[in-house]
Amino acid sequence: MTSIQEADVQRARADTPGCSEVVHFNNAGSSLPPARVTETVIEHLRAESVKGGYEAAADVAERLDGVYVSLARLLNAQAEDIAITDSATRSWQSIFYALGFGAGDRILTCRSEYASNAIAYLQVARRTGATVEVVDDDESGQLDVADLRRRLDGRVKLIAVTHVPTQGGLVNPAEEIGEVAAAAGIPFLLDACQSAGQLDLDVQRIRCDALSVTGRKYLRGPRGTGFHYVRPELRDSLEPAMLDLHSAQWVSPTEYELNPTAKRFESWERDFAAMLGLGVAVDYALDWGLSAIDERVSALAATLRTRLGELSGVRVHDQGARRCGIVTFSVASTPAAEVKTRLSEARINTSVSSRSSAQYDFTARELPDMIRASVHYFNTEDEVDLLVREVEKLA
Template identity: 30%
Template sequence: MSPETMSTVVNYLKLERKVGAYRAARESKKEMEAFYERAVRTVAGSDPSQIAFADSASRAWNMALYGMKFEKGDRIVTLSSEFGTNLLSLFYRASQVGASVVVIRADETGGFDINDLAKEVEKGARVVAISHAAAQSSIVNPVKQIGQIAKRNGALYVVDGCQAVGQIPVDVKSIRCDAYTATGRKWLRGPRGTGFLYVNPSSQLKAEQIDLSAADFVLNNKTRAAGVKVRKDARQFELWERSVAGMLGLSSAMDEFLKKKVSSINRRISAYANRIRKEVSANDNLNLLGQAKSESGVVGFYARDARKEKLLLEKFEKEGIEISIMHDWDCPLYFPRTGVTSIFRLSPHYYTPESSIDAACEVISKA
């Protein structure tokens, strides 16, 4: 998180403490509206009304999934490289409505047969649900090509952009998705507990849950409730209660992002990540996940000898290198079944100093 974004969050909380939550929100209405304008520009949408604030990409994913109408026998097509939370949501939702989930197998490089996916969609698919970029490796899926397949066959198309937005150029119009999700706390460098959902206005998505933020009572001439009128835009998926501080913090982070060229950001990130991936590929003790060259900044790999995992983690920590560990529940249908217990993940950003890349490569070379 940048100093500017942190100041935005802290200053709002100070205002809230001074004047109270309701008044602080009223006085920040203009800034809150700017969030929607910046979010729709971040994913190259058409109008701020296509954006709903969410507390995470996972929440946005579920908002979209539960906003789709299913019937018994419907089919959901996805990939084995999907993030664990996304898969859980798909399988659980399918069990609720009598649908089935068709999983297209991806290998360790992320490669899968696009023709197999097309055939399954052509058989009849209610939804195609995939990630733009994987969480555990350098996989970047062909979202535009998949979008063409989905639309050609009348399937709804939802894309998880959690690991894409902020590092990879995103254009929801060319992807042709019905919904696209994003988080604030990763590549956008916003606060945790923030994200958003893009909803294509031509989609068939309808909010499963509503409150006064999304709907109004319709009263008859005796002032009795005669129905409920739900708003038509993406904000039907929002709830009235939210972290305004977090919302404004994410808005600030997106403002910083939009002032830079995403192509320049991606060029720097991928150069750093590709250098690290090259080092991993050269070490016979390690196994790279995904492609050696990718536009994603996510570097995923594992130690071929699980007994060396703890020592490798200690070496990274000793050098002060931030590294995250992923387990089988994070990518249950993709996780290597060779006895390993951990996937190591490095995610250099454009502001990462060259010295940190040098240090990471040094640890990897001696692993």
């Protein structure tokens, strides 16, 4: 599919029961799943209840293996380079905490970095004596690749960047960052939890060494699911901070061997129902086509930004040379929390982005708490109109 037409939008909405209940502009938080995702999860839970958990999992062993193939196809990777976890955070952490930092090591990140990642940097810096440095933004508000290049030396141990931040529609230049990292031989960890499912991701093109994803956001999968890609050259050099009998094999009373695939970053116990649901969600996105989704989402978000920007007393805060489906704004006369509440009363779902989620960016730009309205391809122009009318009442 080269583009998503009106008939396609109506089909997507018919596949999504939640569309008849709410106007959902919180897809960067947790999107509305297609009915087939929910039905898959429920079907497996029912099978567990009557067959037993181990037996139900054995019955769908081939389908579970197929989930890895689907996730690899989404990222243009190999199935053995994919690990499935319970969240993007868990996926990201399993790579970061396996890297091993020491005194004087430097971690380079972006100003738009997310709280969970930044807290991990600070913890490791406190433990080891490593330092955390925030790369400057360029004039568009995205990471300044020239400044990144200037900062490189033999002490830089990691370049870690959030692709799409939680607090705006910015898309950081991942491919350019990957080119710089690869040329310098420095590991590049990309947090793609907000971009997977709305942008077409190709780890070969991006040249990242690791990439983490959640299922619940733009991929429209179940909560409690996440996965990551690890380039084999990096994977083979890492031992995860925690191991069990799935991530490693106990080969003698005094020895163990790591799983040779990315499954060394997994644990034995997992939610198989949610895992199957994740696979269905990814296949559903692939059927639509990520380029078509990107085109639809970006256009709808651009319309929303323009419409909100025309309202007196409303300020749109998104930056970047390229922007995606997240739109952040504030209303001068009304606190963000109250705006969210009033929109919820009109059955419009949004969320609030606050300083505690992105201290570097909020501090540098002196941002207020913002409303985040994140669109998806099943949203409509009429829903955009409704959101704008409700915001206008509060301006």
